[in-house]
Amino acid sequence: MNNIILECRNLTKIFGTVKALDNVTLSIPRGKIVGLLGPNASGKTTFIKLCNQLLTPNEGEILIGGMKPGIETKKIVSYLPEKNYLNEWMKVSDIINLFSDFYADFNTEKAYDMLKNLDIRPKDKLKSMSKGTKEKVQLILVMSREAQLYLLDEPIGGVDPAARDYILDTILGNYNENATIIISTHIISDIEKILDEVIFIREGRIVLTNTVDEIREEYGKSVDSLFREVFKC
Amino acid sequence: MLGKLIKYEIKATVRLFLPLYAALLLFSLINRFVNPFAINEPVNINLQMILRIISMTAYYILLVGTLVMTLVIMIQRFYKNLLGDEGYLMFTLPVKTWQHIISKLLVSMMWTIVSFAVAVSSIIIIANIGNLTNKLAEMIKAVRNFTGDTAFFLIPVFALMGIAFYTVMIYAAIALGHLFQKHKIIASFGMFCVLYFIYQLCAVIVLIILAGPVIGAITPSWEPTQHQISVFLLSFLILSGALTAVNFAVTNTILHKRLNLE
Numbered sequence: 001m002n003n004i005i006l007e008c009r010n011l012t013k014i015f016g017t018v019k020a021l022d023n024v025t026l027s028i029p030r031g032k033i034v035g036l037l038g039p040n041a042s043g044k045t046t047f048i049k050l051c052n053q054l055l056t057p058n059e060g061e062i063l064i065g066g067m068k069p070g071i072e073t074k075k076i077v078s079y080l081p082e083k084n085y086l087n088e089w090m091k092v093s094d095i096i097n098l099f100s101d102f103y104a105d106f107n108t109e110k111a112y113d114m115l116k117n118l119d120i121r122p123k124d125k126l127k128s129m130s131k132g133t134k135e136k137v138q139l140i141l142v143m144s145r146e147a148q149l150y151l152l153d154e155p156i157g158g159v160d161p162a163a164r165d166y167i168l169d170t171i172l173g174n175y176n177e178n179a180t181i182i183i184s185t186h187i188i189s190d191i192e193k194i195l196d197e198v199i200f201i202r203e204g205r206i207v208l209t210n211t212v213d214e215i216r217e218e219y220g221k222s223v224d225s226l227f228r229e230v231f232k233c
Numbered sequence: 234m235l236g237k238l239i240k241y242e243i244k245a246t247v248r249l250f251l252p253l254y255a256a257l258l259l260f261s262l263i264n265r266f267v268n269p270f271a272i273n274e275p276v277n278i279n280l281q282m283i284l285r286i287i288s289m290t291a292y293y294i295l296l297v298g299t300l301v302m303t304l305v306i307m308i309q310r311f312y313k314n315l316l317g318d319e320g321y322l323m324f325t326l327p328v329k330t331w332q333h334i335i336s337k338l339l340v341s342m343m344w345t346i347v348s349f350a351v352a353v354s355s356i357i358i359i360a361n362i363g364n365l366t367n368k369l370a371e372m373i374k375a376v377r378n379f380t381g382d383t384a385f386f387l388i389p390v391f392a393l394m395g396i397a398f399y400t401v402m403i404y405a406a407i408a409l410g411h412l413f414q415k416h417k418i419i420a421s422f423g424m425f426c427v428l429y430f431i432y433q434l435c436a437v438i439v440l441i442i443l444a445g446p447v448i449g450a451i452t453p454s455w456e457p458t459q460h461q462i463s464v465f466l467l468s469f470l471i472l473s474g475a476l477t478a479v480n481f482a483v484t485n486t487i488l489h490k491r492l493n494l495e
Contacts, residue, residue: 016414052325054494074327085321087314089248101237102326 002066005030005149005180006051011060013046013204020046022204024060030148031177033194035223036184038201039231044184045082047201048151052079064149075104078147082154084134086126092137093122099141111144114170118163132159139167143174150181156190164190188224198223200230234328238336242310243343249306250344254351257299260292261355292359296352303348307341311404316411320494330489334481338400345396381459387466398473402428405480408487432476439472 006028013021021043028034036044049055051062053069064073086095092115100106115122118136126134135158142150155171156164171181172194185191198215200208207230212223219226267288315323315333323333362368377385406428410421457465 049494054321054324054492056491056493071327071329074325077325079321079325081321083318083321085318087245087319087322089245094244098241101241102234102328 003029004066006062006064006182008050008062009060011047011050011062012058013043013050013055014058019204021050021057024204024206026199026206026209028180028182028197030180032196033171033175033181033183035188035191035195035198036182036201037186037188037198037223037227038184039186042201043204044201045153046204048079048153048182048184049081051151052077076148078142078145078150080138080142080150080152080155082157084131084138086134086138088127089125091123091125092120095126095137095141096122099144103145105146107144107146110174111140114140114144118166132163135159136163136167139170143170146176146179148179150179152181152183154185155183156185156187161190168194188227189222192223195223200227202231235332235336238328238332239340242336242340245314246306246310246340246344249302250347253295253299253302254347257292257295257351257355258358260288260295261358264288264292264359265361292355296355299348299352303345306344307400308403308407310341311337312407315488316407316494324488324492324494331481331485334404334484334488338397338404341400342393342396345400379459380462384459384462384466387463387470391466391470394470394473394477398477401477401480401484402432404484408484411493412487412491428480435472435476436469439468 004027006026008024008026011021011024011026012019024043024047036047038044046055050057051064051069053074062069065076067073090098096108096111099111100108112122115137118140120133120137120140126137129137139152139155142152150171152171156167159167168191171183175181183191183195192212195212197209197211199206210218215221215223215226221229267285313319315337324330357365376388380388403425406425407421409424409428410417410419413420
């Protein structure tokens with residue numbers, strides 16, 4: 001099996017006159033937890049949406065497990081968007097049924113287990129839930145899949161610190177050795193301890209890719225302090 | 234996968250339609266007993282008359298509302314579920330784009346037919362026609378005598394094609410509007426006008442080519458033959474079928490190759 005799960009070449013996405021992604025070339029191996037780090041509007045979300053075929057690139061190409069984005073890649077990619085994509089009229093149990101209907105790799109038991117641990121009742125309607133609770137539900141859905149690539153866009157942005165720890169543990173606990181997790185965020189300190197590799201992105205360009213160990217060795221700094229230095233305003 | 238999509242589409246829409254149908258049928262029953270048209274009764278200005286006006290108005294609003302809501306829900310399901318935030322989920326399911334469109338189209342057609350049937354039933358309830366089945370049979374027979382067998386059996390196909398045609402044209406207009414960077418909704422309205430204009434243009438051309446002999450025969454006292462009616466229906470069936478296929482292909486290509494959810 002090819003060891004690269006995600007590869008992109010000369011990827012460019014333009015919105016009007018703004019280059020959201022500018023000639024990005026990357027390859028990410030299997031079995032890693034990768035932080036996609038950058039300030040607001042640096043192109044993190046655009047990159048993840050391109051991988052999910054929610055946006056169409058102006059130039060360049062993406063390969064996931066050697067395939068262009070399409071049905072086959074959607075079967076192996078589990079995506080957490082930064083938006084709330086849940087159908088408001090559904091109950092939590094309805095949306096779990098939907099996931100298990102459409103995704104062969106969805107583990108229903110795991111999902112109900114996590115709901116219980118976070119005190120979310122399966123019979124509750126999504127409409128009556130707070131924003132934070134909905135985010136938790138989405139994360140549970142996404143992490144209950146046994147996917148090969150997880151694309152998590154700001155997974156801890158809107159959740160309280162106590163739940164943050166549980167969520168990070170959940171991500172780690174569901175971490176299959178061959179799966180890769182890409183986490184986009186600008187809250188680095190909380191997430192640094194679980195990362196293997198980091199990608200710094202600014203104004204649509206990759207400014208640095210390295211492993212966390214090498215960053216500590218080379219710069220003698222934590223990823224958080226290096227981030228603050230690189231992206232100093 | 235298509236079956237599952239249809240199942241969820243029905244689930245998402247049934248909760249909107251059923252209460253509407255129930256209310257419409259209930260009000261038509263109420264009106265039947267309140268007898269708002271005051272058939273065979275002298276009219277006095279009193280409480281009963283006010284009641285009649287209120288119940289009749291409510292019924293009328295519900296009747297128009299049901300038909301309007303059918304259209305609104307059709308548009309809203311396509312726009313919100315595929316091109317709104319819910320599209321983030323729909324387009325990351327391992328499902329082909331055309332299956333999304335077909336599932337929406339089939340369910341929307343189903344509701345259009347049911348809404349129409351419920352509206353007609355409500356009118357029949359209010360009208361309180363005695364010997365209903367006999368009268369309906371008579372009417373159908375009269376239509377069949379006029380159109381001839383071929384055209385008579387083409388009518389339901391023609392109606393179904395018409396529903397599919399307009400639905401897919403709306404989908405194509407929304408998809409084309411989605412290509413614009415800004416003002417996507419206004420652009421969608423504009424695109425609908427453009428598509429409708431193209432349809433009218435094609436209709437004129439087809440009329441001249443396929444149904445030319447029929448039109449040539451039109452004079453003030455003209456009565457179409459059964460053959461002419463069939464030719465006319467068939468021409469329009471082919472035209473709307475062809476345009477529906479084109480609009481479907483346009484919608485599918487845009488959602489598949491030019492999707493940009495923001």
